[in-house]
Amino acid sequence: MLEDILKQVQTGTLTIEDAKKQLATFENLGFAKVDHHREKRQGFPEVVYGEGKTKEQILAIVQAIRANGNSILVTRISEDKASHILKEFPEFTYHEIAQILFWRKEQSTVPKEGYIAIVCAGTSDLKVAEEAAITAEALGSNVRRFYDVGVAGIHRLFNHIEEIQQATVSVVVAGMEGALPSVVGGLVSHPILAVPTSVGYGANFNGLSALLTMLNSCASGISVVNIDNGFGAAYNAVLIHQLAQKGEGQQ
Incomplete structure (x- = not known):
């Protein structure tokens, strides 16, 4: 990945500013530091714990994660907070009993065999x-x-x-x-x-x-x-x- 980014900068197909964004390990939102490299290190993107966060905070975190093309998983999120997120991202799925909001990109590295x-x-x-x-x-x-x-x-x-x-x-x-x-x-x-x-x-x-x-x-x-x-x-x-x-x- 690093070599590809450097080559794109060298050929002019990627600006230095965009390269810096792609190489950044986290994004500072002030109230939260969103870990964009979690999936590269651990295999899964950062999971958001919804309890104790305001709906505005959750939305800002979700927007940052989604902007980087990562899957979304928010746990312990109330229906009221989830409704606020769904207005912005209607393609997300909310499960009321589990209190989970998620969206998963089509590509998945997890094998489908077994259960x-x-x-x-x-x-x-x-x-x-x-x-x-x-x-x-x-x-x-x-x-x-x-x-x-x-x-x-x-x-x-x-x-x-x-x-x-x-x-x-x-x-x-x-x-x-x-x-x-x-x-x-x-x-x-x-x-x-x-x-x-x-x-x-x-x-x-x-x-x-x-x-x-x-x-x-x-x-x-x-x-x-x-x-x-x-x-x-x-x-x-x-x-x-x-x-x-x-x-x-x-x-």
Whole structure:
């Protein structure tokens, strides 16, 4: 890339000012520094966390990212804030349950083979599960959803277990006592990203009891992310999925 830019400057097809913009690692908006080289370093563009930002701030950040031709992913964004962005970019997609706004350019380096299983204990956990599912899809992976299969009715899980076992990696979401990842972990041979949710009565301590259960799981192959962090689990799941598919392609 650097050599191409220098050649364009040398031949006069690119101005020095435009070359400086392309070579800049970030853009300073005053209230935010937008990382335009994130995709080159990590494989995915910078993701915008919408909670705590004003709709005007989010729009300015999105405009900067889009101007550089990068895909857009905004998490934890309310419908009101998303509507403000959609007026400027109607081609974006907003998912109300997941509270995610995204737009993905057609080109994708993420392999299409295989899939990530999103396994969710109960309907009350859907917000976090959908955050994981939509994030994985926005980053280019195939996803299969297995919802309302918690331990209170374990037969519902067994009805889907063969399909879950065929996944490259699973994201398992559960609140209350957080037992589901341990059950799934004993039945599959691939990595599991466990997500505790804040769903539950008082002794759930807003997800702390589920978090501790998952951290203390006796099943192997389970990694635990923060409470309600569907995005973090999905991001890691996509990386695992991508690496697994690259490995198969080299065989």
